[in-house]
Amino acid sequence: MIRGAAREGKEQLPNALDQAIASTELKAGITAWWWTPFNILQWLALLTALGGFAWLGVLAALGYLQLPVPEVPLVQGWPVPTVMIAGGTLLGIVLAILAKFIAGAAARARGAAARKRLKAAVAAVAEKLVVEPVELEVSRLASFNTALKAAGAQ
Structure with a gap:
């Protein structure tokens, strides 16, 4: 009977x-809050590096055309376009590595939360279709055994 209730x-x-x-x-399509600032910073890093390349390109073109080349500002002895290229590239790489870990x-974390919700959903179905019918049958059996003992004691 109990086996039948389990298979019912x-x-x-x-x-x-x-x-x-x-x-x-599963909340799979939700964008994390931190992605937008990272995305903006990565674009700024890319634009900074591209700006440095463009600046150096203009300077090279002026030199090639034998036009007067303006003096390039320096930061700690480094030309600003070179600093822009190096800084933008380095920042982009650091942000990419950091974003990978985050x-x-x-x-x-999302996978663990989704797994927990899926397990709860499956457990609810198992409870309703397997465990409850078996528990009902076990309680009927216990009642029957109690009644049988009571009848045997008389």
Whole structure:
């Protein structure tokens, strides 16, 4: 009887599990709050490096055309266009590496949360279609055994 109660919902189980899994919100399409500032900083780093290349390109073109080349400002003895290229490139690389680690941690956290929600949904279906019928049958058996002992004691 108990085995029969456990198998009672066997026909409904695949569809119920499918519905539970499909209706579980995984929150996969939500953009993290930190992505926008990182994205802006990466674009600024790229534009800074490209600005440095453009500046050096203009200076090279002026020199090639044998036009007067203006004096390039220096920062700690380094030409500003070179500093722009190096700084933009370095910042872009550092941000990319940092974003990789943050995105990995965020993905693991979201994965764990999604796994928890999916397990809860599957557990609810199992509870309804398997555990509750078995517990009902076990309680009926316990009542029967109690009644049987009471009848045997008389």
